[in-house]
Amino acid sequence: MNGTRPVFAALFALVAFWLGAQAFVRGDGVPDWWLPVALLLGAGAAFAVRTHADATQQPARWPHLAPLLLLVTAIAIALFVGATATPSRHWDGATAFDPKVFWLSRAPTLQQPYFTGVGVFHHSPDYQLLLSLLVACTDRLVPGCGRAVLPTLYLLLLGVTWTALRLRAVRPKLCALGTAAVAVTPALLNTSGGAVDSGYHDVLLLTTTTCIAAGLLNAHALLLGLGVFLTIVAKPEGVAYVTAAMAVLFARGERRLLWTAALATGAAMISWAPVRAVLLHRDGGYGVLWVVLAGLAALLLLQHATDRLSLQQRGRWIVVLALPTLGLLLLPWFAPLFAGDDSAIGVYMRQAAQAHEGLANLPAYLGGAFHYGVARLRFGATFVLPVALVVIARLRQHRLPDHRVAAFALLGLAATAVPFVLSPEPDLDHHLRSSMTRLLIHWVGPVWLLSIAWLDALLGPTADERDRYAPGSTSASRSRIATVS
Amino acid sequence: MKARLGAGGIVALTLLGAHLLLGVGRVPGKVYGDRFDEIERYRDNGAATFLMTGAVPNGPAEIDWLREHAPERCVLLWRWPADGALEFAAALLGPRLVVDERVVPAGATTFLDLPIATGELPSGERGQLVLQGTDDGGLRLTVRPE
Numbered sequence: 001m002n003g004t005r006p007v008f009a010a011l012f013a014l015v016a017f018w019l020g021a022q023a024f025v026r027g028d029g030v031p032d033w034w035l036p037v038a039l040l041l042g043a044g045a046a047f048a049v050r051t052h053a054d055a056t057q058q059p060a061r062w063p064h065l066a067p068l069l070l071l072v073t074a075i076a077i078a079l080f081v082g083a084t085a086t087p088s089r090h091w092d093g094a095t096a097f098d099p100k101v102f103w104l105s106r107a108p109t110l111q112q113p114y115f116t117g118v119g120v121f122h123h124s125p126d127y128q129l130l131l132s133l134l135v136a137c138t139d140r141l142v143p144g145c146g147r148a149v150l151p152t153l154y155l156l157l158l159g160v161t162w163t164a165l166r167l168r169a170v171r172p173k174l175c176a177l178g179t180a181a182v183a184v185t186p187a188l189l190n191t192s193g194g195a196v197d198s199g200y201h202d203v204l205l206l207t208t209t210t211c212i213a214a215g216l217l218n219a220h221a222l223l224l225g226l227g228v229f230l231t232i233v234a235k236p237e238g239v240a241y242v243t244a245a246m247a248v249l250f251a252r253g254e255r256r257l258l259w260t261a262a263l264a265t266g267a268a269m270i271s272w273a274p275v276r277a278v279l280l281h282r283d284g285g286y287g288v289l290w291v292v293l294a295g296l297a298a299l300l301l302l303q304h305a306t307d308r309l310s311l312q313q314r315g316r317w318i319v320v321l322a323l324p325t326l327g328l329l330l331l332p333w334f335a336p337l338f339a340g341d342d343s344a345i346g347v348y349m350r351q352a353a354q355a356h357e358g359l360a361n362l363p364a365y366l367g368g369a370f371h372y373g374v375a376r377l378r379f380g381a382t383f384v385l386p387v388a389l390v391v392i393a394r395l396r397q398h399r400l401p402d403h404r405v406a407a408f409a410l411l412g413l414a415a416t417a418v419p420f421v422l423s424p425e426p427d428l429d430h431h432l433r434s435s436m437t438r439l440l441i442h443w444v445g446p447v448w449l450l451s452i453a454w455l456d457a458l459l460g461p462t463a464d465e466r467d468r469y470a471p472g473s474t475s476a477s478r479s480r481i482a483t484v485s
Numbered sequence: 486m487k488a489r490l491g492a493g494g495i496v497a498l499t500l501l502g503a504h505l506l507l508g509v510g511r512v513p514g515k516v517y518g519d520r521f522d523e524i525e526r527y528r529d530n531g532a533a534t535f536l537m538t539g540a541v542p543n544g545p546a547e548i549d550w551l552r553e554h555a556p557e558r559c560v561l562l563w564r565w566p567a568d569g570a571l572e573f574a575a576a577l578l579g580p581r582l583v584v585d586e587r588v589v590p591a592g593a594t595t596f597l598d599l600p601i602a603t604g605e606l607p608s609g610e611r612g613q614l615v616l617q618g619t620d621d622g623g624l625r626l627t628v629r630p631e
Binding site (some may be wrong): 016063071074075078079081082085086089091095096098099102106113114117118119120121122123175177180181183184185186189190197377380381382384385388389392393395396445455458459478 | 490491493494497498500501503504505507508509511514515516517519520521523524527528532536540563567569572573575576579580582583584585587588589597598599604614618
């Protein structure tokens with residue numbers, strides 16, 4: 001029992017929905033039939049494309065799955081009630097998300113005064129619209145149930161986690177335990193901003209970063225591409241996280257995956273930039289699109305150049321780490337381009353001119369990361385277990401696999417420092433209190449995928465596996481046995 | 486899981502088990518109990534009181550007054566600063582549009598094809614209704630001459 005096809009269907013459907021919706025919403029509106037059609041397209045694509053891996057994986061049996069399904073069902077019921085019983089009950093959900101959903105539910109088009117009227121109070125106008133449109137369109141089909149999309153995304157997150165571990169040929173019990181570990185992470189289930197039913201976009205972004213990590217874990221270009229595309233259209237931080245993934249692929253010289261990620265990024269930006277231009281009342285205001293496309297072209301050229309120079313991985317990592325430093329040095333020259341830009345990116349870019357002052361916030365940021373990520377148990381053992389596994393592996397002189405995911409998670413977690421360096425918010429404690437947990441949420445999935453893959457490697461092949469796979473094993477099981485022997 | 490565990494494996498599995506126990510243990514009280522309490526408080530108090538009490542200095546009374554006295558199809562003017570209660574106001578007053586008074590010409594009675602809300606405040610002031618943000622993140626109602 002693999003159970004991966006519905007996950008691919010849902011991911012394809014999300015991409016299809018956005019590709020159509022971003023065009024419809026700029027015109028007369030998203031037709032009510034588009035969401036069901038996108039779901040059908042997603043299902044069709046999942047069946048048409050070869051999505052699953054090695055047929056010799058150990059099958060997952062009901063004794064592995066039943067406790068997980070019971071647990072997830074129990075939690076999902078609470079989340080469905082929590083999501084649909086009232087509108088958002090926390091700040092950003094109530095102030096930024098709900099009004100967009102309110103107006104899009106009445107008429108799913110940007111051609112209405114709330115979006116086009118200059119001077120209308122529109123909180124976070126340049127925020128990505130995927131989630132708002134999904135909820136609004138669902139609400140138009142099934143009135144009162146639009147917010148059921150929020151816990152459905154939580155189920156998709158768990159599906160992506162399960163799929164990633166199954167494709168990795170992790171033993172089924174660990175697949176179930178790893179998926180359960182994501183499912184019960186307190187920060188996702190609390191009654192606070194960022195939780196599944198809060199109306200914040202963090203769980204959507206977590207689902208997409210987990211999808212990227214799943215692609216990296218399995219060198220699975222399709223999962224990576226879907227994850228990268230959706231990450232860009234999920235939340236503003238997505239660009240930074242996708243950059244982290246591409247940096248890892250560049251440094252490791254993984255040309256096929258790098259091109260996949262670059263193409264997905266370009267496609268996502270081309271679909272998002274026109275919507276963003278409307279939201280910011282800028283005809284033809286596609287500056288961010290050109291910057292990103294130029295960056296992609298530069299990256300691919302750089303990759304070509306480093307290939308020709310036969311630069312080893314260490315040299316590529318030096319390039320990767322030098323580029324952000326160069327970027328920081330150049331930011332004061334870029335900052336004036338964003339003068340008068342009241343979008344979130346504009347605010348941060350202008351602040352970038354004083355980035356060297358913001359570096360003084362780093363110690364407080366690190367303290368906050370430990371406080372909210374570890375000490376307060378909002379993430380349980382999420383960020384403790386991988387550190388413990390590294391220590392255990394070193395003591396055993398065991399080389400841990402899955403460096404792609406490890407590097408992605410490390411760079412991504414490092415990227416969570418950026419808002420605290422570049423933020424114009426003068427009250428750092430308040431900023432840490434309101435943002436730190438939400439930023440860490442984005443990494444719950446990737447970190448658990450890494451931990452479970454490492455734990456699986458450390459535990460070594462089971463006696464059953466050694467008997468079954470060692471003589472004539474297929475690639476996935478062979479590679480796992482190889483990493484632990 | 487018939488595998489070689491060793492001390493390290495036991496430590497790792499213990500951490501994983503502790504995470505799962507912590508999470509499962511929170512389901513009855515935190516995931517269900519707190520969530521259902523919160524829903525009940527939201528319904529009992531109404532959106533404005535639930536969201537704004539404790540978060541911003543004031544605002545629920547002003548929001549409720551506007552919802553009662555301003556027509557649904559209208560423009561309500563707002564005045565800087567915008568952080569704090571005004572963020573909730575703009576969200577809770579839909580389908581009324583909340584519009585920056587600086588872009589609305591003096592003397593205008595409509596904007597974006599909608600009438601600008603007018604009325605008499607409890608204080609007796611009369612004119613176009615304006616939501617004024619305050620420096621401490623609060624909110625007060627005032628008027629602009631028609």
